[in-house]
Amino acid sequence: MTTMTDASVREFKMPDVGEGLTEAEILKWYVQPGDTVTDGQVVCEVETAKAAVELPIPYDGVVSELRFPEGTTVDVGTAIIAVRVAGGAPAPVPAQAEAAAPAAPEAPAAPAAAATASAPAPASSEEAKPAARQPVLVGYGVSTSATKRRPRKGPEVTVPAPAQPELNGHAPAADSPRPLAKPPVRKLAKDLGVDLTAVTPSGPDGIITREDVHAAATPAAVTAPAPVAAAPAAPAPAASYDGVRETRIPVKGVRKATAAAMVGSAFTAPHVTEFVTVDVTRTMKLVEELKQDKEMQGRRVNPLLLIAKALLVAIKRNPDINASWDEANQEIVVKHYVNLGIAAATPRGLIVPNIKDAQDKTLPQLADSLGELVATAREGKTSPSAMQGGTVTITNVGVFGVDTGTPILNPGESAILAIGAIKLQPWVHKGKVKPRQVTTLALSFDHRLVDGELGSKVLADVAAILEQPKRLITWA
Numbered sequence: 466m467t468t469m470t471d472a473s474v475r476e477f478k479m480p481d482v483g484e485g486l487t488e489a490e491i492l493k494w495y496v497q498p499g500d501t502v503t504d505g506q507v508v509c510e511v512e513t514a515k516a517a518v519e520l521p522i523p524y525d526g527v528v529s530e531l532r533f534p535e536g537t538t539v540d541v542g543t544a545i546i547a548v549r550v551a552g553g554a555p556a557p558v559p560a561q562a563e564a565a566a567p568a569a570p571e572a573p574a575a576p577a578a579a580a581t582a583s584a585p586a587p588a589s590s591e592e593a594k595p596a597a598r599q600p601v602l603v604g605y606g607v608s609t610s611a612t613k614r615r616p617r618k619g620p621e622v623t624v625p626a627p628a629q630p631e632l633n634g635h636a637p638a639a640d641s642p643r644p645l646a647k648p649p650v651r652k653l654a655k656d657l658g659v660d661l662t663a664v665t666p667s668g669p670d671g672i673i674t675r676e677d678v679h680a681a682a683t684p685a686a687v688t689a690p691a692p693v694a695a696a697p698a699a700p701a702p703a704a705s706y707d708g709v710r711e712t713r714i715p716v717k718g719v720r721k722a723t724a725a726a727m728v729g730s731a732f733t734a735p736h737v738t739e740f741v742t743v744d745v746t747r748t749m750k751l752v753e754e755l756k757q758d759k760e761m762q763g764r765r766v767n768p769l770l771l772i773a774k775a776l777l778v779a780i781k782r783n784p785d786i787n788a789s790w791d792e793a794n795q796e797i798v799v800k801h802y803v804n805l806g807i808a809a810a811t812p813r814g815l816i817v818p819n820i821k822d823a824q825d826k827t828l829p830q831l832a833d834s835l836g837e838l839v840a841t842a843r844e845g846k847t848s849p850s851a852m853q854g855g856t857v858t859i860t861n862v863g864v865f866g867v868d869t870g871t872p873i874l875n876p877g878e879s880a881i882l883a884i885g886a887i888k889l890q891p892w893v894h895k896g897k898v899k900p901r902q903v904t905t906l907a908l909s910f911d912h913r914l915v916d917g918e919l920g921s922k923v924l925a926d927v928a929a930i931l932e933q934p935k936r937l938i939t940w941a
Contacts, residue, residue, distance in 0.1 A: 475524055476544035482511070482518045482849060489513045490538045490717060491545065493651055500528045508546060510651075512717075517845045526550040535655075538717065646673040647844060653812060657682040734790070734911040738871040739920055743928040744892055746902040748772075751934045760829055765836035768887060769807075769861055771934060772927070774831060776859060776882055777803060777824055778940050779926035786923045787856050788879050790913050797914045806858035806875060807835065809842040817875055818847045819855040863887060869905040879915055882927065883907040904931075 479489055489511040496508045507519045508528075526548040533539055644661040646654070650673055654661050657678060664681045666673040748771050755766045780787050780803055788799045805823035809816055818841070820826070820834045841847050858881040862870050869885035885905040892901035908924040930936045 473550050474529060475526065475548050475550055477508075477520075477522055477546045477548065478544050479511070479539045479541050480520070481541045482513055482520070488538050488540050489518075491533055491535055492517060493535060493655070494531055496528050496531075496546075498528050498530060502526060502528060502548060513849065518848070522546070522548065524548065524550060644673055645671050650675055650678060654678045654681075656812075733876075734874050735913060736871075736874065736909050737912045737915075737917070737920065738907055738909040739917075739924050740869060740905060740907050741924050741928045742903060742905045743932050744894065744901045745887060745904050745931045748931045748934050749887065749902045755828075761832065764829060764832040765839070766832060769859070769884070770828070770832050770835060771937075772882075772884055772931065773805060773807075773823070773835065773859060774828060774937060775927045775930035775934075776857070777805065777831075778930060778937060779923045780857065781824065782926055782940060783919060783923045785919055786880050786910070786915060788914055789856070789877050790879070790911060800856045802856070804854050804856045806855035806878070807838055808858060808860035809839065809847075811842055811845060816842060816847055816852060817855060817858055818842060818851040819858075821854070857881070859884065863904065869907045871907060872909045874909060874911060878911075880908060880910045880920070880923065882924075883909070 482489065490513075491509055492512050493510045494508070495510070496502060496506075502508060502522050503525050504523060505521045508522045510517055510519050512518075528546065529549045530547040532543075532545050532547065539545055644664065645666065645668075646661055651661065653659075653675055654664070654673075659678050659681045661673055661678075664673050664677050667677050668674045745768070748768060752766060752768055752771060755761045784801070785799060787803055788797050791798050802822050803824040804819040804821050806817040806819040809818065818838050820831070820838060823831065823834070826834060838847075838851075841851070855875055855878055857878055858872075858875050860870075860872050860881060861884045862872075863884050863886035866886050870883050872881045872883045874881050883906065885907070887902055887904040889900050890903040891898050892903055893899075894901055906924060906928060908920060908927075910920045910923075926940075930940065
């Protein structure tokens with residue numbers, strides 16, 4: 466027996482939130498069956514191969530069913546949530562659920578829908594087809610081909626109803642407000658097994674911060690005291706974490722995409738890396754002077770800003786470095802614009818958002834763009850479009866105390882500059898050994914289209930500007 470689907474139930478499908486993405490993982494549901502939603506309200510957060518994105522619902526109504534639990538990877542075009550539009554009848558219970566459930570008095574619509582949250586809608590019946598003129602978010606496309614749910618490893622997880630306990634076994638009161646926290650903080654809490662309702666917020670307006678979550682997780686991470694040996698015994702086993710010797714982490718989302726891109730780049734483009742150690746004492750002095758400049762007040766001023774500007778000037782003097790290799794057409798494509806990528810380490814993995822048309826920006830404008838880029842990446846709000854179309858990249862490994870490295874090119878780019886730690890070191894200056902601020906730069910480039918002469922010129926120009934920053938004026 467097949468139960469007919471009510472015409473007032475609308476299905477919202479997983480959209481393509483990037484360009485050509487095929488799937489996304491549901492990180493967090495912000496609603497539960499029975500909740501009222503309005504047009505434009507964010508109902509869930511998903512992670513694609515490029516970024517975490519919040520999805521708004523495109524109509525008003527009451528949530529009747531969540532089709533997938535958190536942590537499920539869903540194909541683009543697959544219905545993920547069912548909403549009963551205003552004025553509609555209660556959502557029906559699937560036939561298989563009716564057969565399994567014992568007879569009981571009539572119950573409200575919302576609990577009945579919640580009880581079937583993990584049961585997928587029939588795929589072969591006529592009533593399972595989406596209604597005509599299915600609304601789709603502006604700018605989002607859905608797959609026109611048939612899609613099916615990707616098999617998941619491990620036992621199936623049922624979407625919890627609102628009355629079920631959350632993390633750590635704590636069941637929030639029915640009338641307790643939802644803790645205030647940003648999506649990245651919520652994901653961190655989920656990963657660490659921290660119940661946000663039990664965390665004391667320290668942020669403005671009662672917002673829970675990453676530090677609050679880490680503080681709440683610390684007591685649980687403390688292992689039991691090591692037993693005191695009564696007598697000499699065999700060597701102790703290797704150190705373990707609460708008795709667990711291994712932890713397996715699924716490779717998916719941003720980390721999976723990054724791994725694939727790096728492997729592809731490493732085995733496609735022949736990499737060459739050159740190094741130069743340079744005295745950046747004058748650049749560091751200029752950074753301090755700019756911090757006091759009225760025009761730079763409130764802006765992000767640091768060595769990265771001047772290094773980025775120096776690289777842009779070097780590209781202007783050597784434009785052939787800003788190119789890509791078109792394998793299909795056997796052409797070198799020289800770009801007359803610079804989309805400057807800045808590698809950023811985030812809890813989800815390494816991402817490289819870029820500043821569009823960075824070559825046209827003044828120093829204050831570049832500072833604004835860098836500040837916005839970093840803030841957005843830290844909040845986990847970097848959009849897929851911000852990570853597309855890069856032409857050259859900077860990665861700052863110096864912030865981790867590393868002297869330098871051999872960076873791997875971003876696919877489609879011809880050069881990447883690595884910045885090492887800036888340290889006070891003995892340096893020969895004007896014929897005398899003096900303490901100076903010194904760093905090492907590393908430039909990796911695609912040797913198919915950048916030869917040693919061109920790569921050396923670019924790296925030498927960057928080093929010369931950082932040693933004598935007044936060249937920013939004369940060379941720009």
